[in-house]
Amino acid sequence: MAITRPAPTGPDTAHEPPRDTEGPEPAAPSAPAVEAPSAPEKPSESRSPLILTMLLLTLVLLQGPLRGALDAPVMQSWMTVFVAVLVQALPFLVLGVLLSAAIAVFVPPAFFARALPGRPALAVPVAGMAGALLPGCECASVPVAGALVRRGVTPAAALAFLLSAPAINPIVLTATAVAFPRNPEMVVGRFVASLLVSCVMGWLWQRLGRTDWLRTPRRSHYEGPSKGAAFWNSVRHDVMHAGGFLVLGAMAAATLKAVAPASWLRTAAENPLVAILALAVLAVLLSICSEADAFVAASLTQFSLTAKLAFLVVGPMIDLKLFAMQAGTFGRGFALRFAPATFVLAILGAVLTGAVLL
Amino acid sequence: MNRQAQAAVLFLTGAALLHAGVTDLYLRYVKAGLQPLLLASGAVLIVAALATVWYEWRGRRHRTDSHDAEDAHGDHDHGHTHREPRISWLLVLPLLALILVAPPALGSYSAMRTGTALQQPYGYGKLPATGPLDLNVVDYATRAVYDHGRNLKGREIKVTGFVALDRSGAPYLVRMALNCCAADAQPVKIALTGTIPPVLQPDKWLEITGSYIPRQTRDPVNGGPVPYLKVASATPVATPKDPYDESWNT
Numbered sequence: 001m002a003i004t005r006p007a008p009t010g011p012d013t014a015h016e017p018p019r020d021t022e023g024p025e026p027a028a029p030s031a032p033a034v035e036a037p038s039a040p041e042k043p044s045e046s047r048s049p050l051i052l053t054m055l056l057l058t059l060v061l062l063q064g065p066l067r068g069a070l071d072a073p074v075m076q077s078w079m080t081v082f083v084a085v086l087v088q089a090l091p092f093l094v095l096g097v098l099l100s101a102a103i104a105v106f107v108p109p110a111f112f113a114r115a116l117p118g119r120p121a122l123a124v125p126v127a128g129m130a131g132a133l134l135p136g137c138e139c140a141s142v143p144v145a146g147a148l149v150r151r152g153v154t155p156a157a158a159l160a161f162l163l164s165a166p167a168i169n170p171i172v173l174t175a176t177a178v179a180f181p182r183n184p185e186m187v188v189g190r191f192v193a194s195l196l197v198s199c200v201m202g203w204l205w206q207r208l209g210r211t212d213w214l215r216t217p218r219r220s221h222y223e224g225p226s227k228g229a230a231f232w233n234s235v236r237h238d239v240m241h242a243g244g245f246l247v248l249g250a251m252a253a254a255t256l257k258a259v260a261p262a263s264w265l266r267t268a269a270e271n272p273l274v275a276i277l278a279l280a281v282l283a284v285l286l287s288i289c290s291e292a293d294a295f296v297a298a299s300l301t302q303f304s305l306t307a308k309l310a311f312l313v314v315g316p317m318i319d320l321k322l323f324a325m326q327a328g329t330f331g332r333g334f335a336l337r338f339a340p341a342t343f344v345l346a347i348l349g350a351v352l353t354g355a356v357l358l
Numbered sequence: 359m360n361r362q363a364q365a366a367v368l369f370l371t372g373a374a375l376l377h378a379g380v381t382d383l384y385l386r387y388v389k390a391g392l393q394p395l396l397l398a399s400g401a402v403l404i405v406a407a408l409a410t411v412w413y414e415w416r417g418r419r420h421r422t423d424s425h426d427a428e429d430a431h432g433d434h435d436h437g438h439t440h441r442e443p444r445i446s447w448l449l450v451l452p453l454l455a456l457i458l459v460a461p462p463a464l465g466s467y468s469a470m471r472t473g474t475a476l477q478q479p480y481g482y483g484k485l486p487a488t489g490p491l492d493l494n495v496v497d498y499a500t501r502a503v504y505d506h507g508r509n510l511k512g513r514e515i516k517v518t519g520f521v522a523l524d525r526s527g528a529p530y531l532v533r534m535a536l537n538c539c540a541a542d543a544q545p546v547k548i549a550l551t552g553t554i555p556p557v558l559q560p561d562k563w564l565e566i567t568g569s570y571i572p573r574q575t576r577d578p579v580n581g582g583p584v585p586y587l588k589v590a591s592a593t594p595v596a597t598p599k600d601p602y603d604e605s606w607n608t
Binding site: 051059066090092093248287 | 359360361362363364365366367368371375378384386387388392395396398399402403405406407409410413445446447448449450451452454455456458459461462463464465466467468477480537538539540541542544580581
């Protein structure tokens, strides 16, 4: 989604050495015997098709031994969860990428200037409510929010949208109602708390945010010879970029699911405050799609409703795969400040709403 | 990764999604309802790959026409290619996992690490009055635990699930229940007693014929209720088309 570096200005810049704006990539957690293909050091970009072909060929030739190495139950369950998270998230990522490319290429910036109130303080809640219109989970909202910023929407409003969209759209709220048939107040609580937190985050950014924290995605990518070229260029770039970060997040989530012991949850449930914190942390680590998290929350029977609400409010706003994707879209400096603030505010919002409603 | 390589990765990813969506492979990872979305996104990725190649080819031809001299010094990258971040290389991993390995659906390893997800149902469907009862694991367990086996007593019962053994070697019949994808799959367990086959291999699917007994145990992981089933006979069966129980989705 985002530009990771200023767009080259002319043919000459094609020779500049790759600037490592992504930082070192975390090593694959408990990586399978497959060599992480993030490693290739290529002297020239034009060799990458060759490298890709060689890599694929080697792995196809080695598939017998590889399968043997991956036969251990823990490895298999890691891979199943890893593939499952991706297979489940990719369609939504593609949906978000198509939407964001359409916004970037076909919707004139003037549209947003007219649709949103001029005063940022008002634009934030309006954008937060607009989140209800994006049917999907968090993978779709990151690229769309990036496109909004690029189209001149004030960042505070775009961020409110980013946070609210995965939690308050009709699909997610319906799933929550189905998962908590005896506690319809959970649906109300989720809606209120999520909207509240996204608006507060938006206003907070308005007050304290600095533009140099946000790597404003402004680049020439969207100026192709034709609108079609610009559209597909944006789709390609966003899928490759956000997809890479999604893979990173999926690896982390699979590692947690396959390796971490489940029994510590029982101990955590005994103290009400610890319970809330534990489920908030769990929401971050598990990185479950917001369309499914209500069912997981419902199954954590030992925990209080407020703790479950914290799980439902934190999860769609910040988790491992979202953090990776936000860092990719808006820059690491942004994600490092934005994520902890979101986490703390989401817990506070959930506790407050829980105290009033549940 | 330059644009040709990106187009290749996009194409392969799209093809892998289409392949998984057309065969039953996707059912190992996600719920059945996701199939149309999977197919659509696979198609979009393939179109994106083709569009990338097409515009690249057109752009290159255009450039050769206008900058002949510049093209002479080597076939390195064309003018305005942006270096894509190396993170894109990670996309090769799931591709390999899906095409080469195609990991199996979650089995006994995950089942025994997670507590039973049995929940009280809103109501019970009607059972046929006579003949053997064909129940799934979730249905048997909920009726046995929350309905106290009211309509199960004295009936011949058939249940299909996979075998899992706990630390002490006690056998369970398990089915993973799924809401969205395998990351949120949770087991529902039935403890087995009676004439248990002498050799039980974890992850093997069995159709068990047996009867209800009013006995329960606690799941060692989360303390959830686990009903017993008295086994009369067990026959190995093939893994079902959809290995997960999706009855909670409806």
